[in-house]
Amino acid sequence: xxxxxxxxxxxxxxxxxxxxxxxxxxxxxxxxxxxxxxxxxxxxxxxxxxxxxxxxxxxxxxxxxxxxxxxxxxxxxxxxxxxxxxxxxxxxxxxxxxxxxxxxxxxxxxxxxxxxxxxxxxxxxxxxxxxxxxxxxxxxxxxxxxxxxxxxxxxxxxxxxxxxxxxxxxxxxxxxxxxxxxxxxxxxxxxxxxxxxxxxxxxxxxxxxxxxxxxxxxxxxxxxxxxxxxxxxxxxxxxxxxxxxxxxxxxx
Numbered sequence: 001x002x003x004x005x006x007x008x009x010x011x012x013x014x015x016x017x018x019x020x021x022x023x024x025x026x027x028x029x030x031x032x033x034x035x036x037x038x039x040x041x042x043x044x045x046x047x048x049x050x051x052x053x054x055x056x057x058x059x060x061x062x063x064x065x066x067x068x069x070x071x072x073x074x075x076x077x078x079x080x081x082x083x084x085x086x087x088x089x090x091x092x093x094x095x096x097x098x099x100x101x102x103x104x105x106x107x108x109x110x111x112x113x114x115x116x117x118x119x120x121x122x123x124x125x126x127x128x129x130x131x132x133x134x135x136x137x138x139x140x141x142x143x144x145x146x147x148x149x150x151x152x153x154x155x156x157x158x159x160x161x162x163x164x165x166x167x168x169x170x171x172x173x174x175x176x177x178x179x180x181x182x183x184x185x186x187x188x189x190x191x192x193x194x195x196x197x198x199x200x201x202x203x204x205x206x207x208x209x210x211x212x213x214x215x216x217x218x219x220x221x222x223x224x225x226x227x228x229x230x231x232x233x234x235x236x237x238x239x240x241x242x243x244x245x246x247x248x249x250x251x252x
Contacts, residue, residue: 004025004026004027004060005021005026005027005028005060005062005063005146006027006028006056006059006062006063007027007029007030007047007062007065008056008066008080009029009030009031009065010030010037010040010049011065011066011067013065013093014040014065014066015029015043015044016121017063017065017121018047019047019121020117020121020122020150020151022044022045022046022047024150025149027047027048028047028056028059029044029048030050030052030055030056031050031051032051033051037049037051053079053080053083054083056083056084057083057084057088059084059088060088060089060142061089061091061146062084062089063090063092063093064090064093065092065093068094068096068215068218068219070097070098073102073105074101074105075105077092077102077105077106078105078107081106086108089111089112089113089139089142089143090106090111090112090113091112091115092112092114093114093115094116095114095128095161095165095219096219096223097161097222099114099131099132099159100159102114103135104132109132110135111136111139112131112135112139113129113131113132113135113139113143114129114159115146115147116129116163116165117152119211125151126152126165127147128157128164129147129154129156130157130158130163131156131159161224162219166219167223170216170219170220170223171226172204173204173205173207173216174220174225174226174227176190176194176203176204176208177204177228180205180248181228181230187203187205187206187248187249188203188249190203190204190205191203191204205249206248206249208241208247209242209247209249210241211241213234213239214235216231217232234247
């Protein structure tokens, strides 16, 4: 019998996860609005796009991938906790919010996990898995097997804001912004140095544009990093990075 995977959300991470899972699962993607549903249907082949959370009731695992906002995520998990059968495992794609808090909002902390995938989901091999104290061995095994079916490498990490990757990555990205401000070197110069000198596939400023400057600031604040003023200035100007057509670079 095919595994059924529910995905709550229709943004880039949700769509990428749906595409990665479609080969091995029957996938249901929940979208909040008709416009979001139409966009998801256009960009995700092999998944059913729905607008009613009840449509996820038959899924073995449901992964929440909505905005990185505690109030929004807790509300979704409370709703899922009421709608889904008791045996359904629920996960969140958060990397910056408390896994324990979201687990308790779901009402099923024993069947809960953080499943932090990376964008673009189809290409990035790592998944950071984090479990609340109440998570059972069966829950952990089910999430590890899901990662295997997605052809990802799972690493269990503590329930701490930023987990491992973002906790180490974003201070480095912010240091690149401060270097840009202090030394007068341009974004391309910094990025070229880090690509060719450190073997990084993408320079720090291009990576910030890819992540989204607003998202980067939210992550930085959640992990207690010192956010450069230049990032806030660019956000105020509507320059959010690649998705807005301009950030440290122009995209057109």
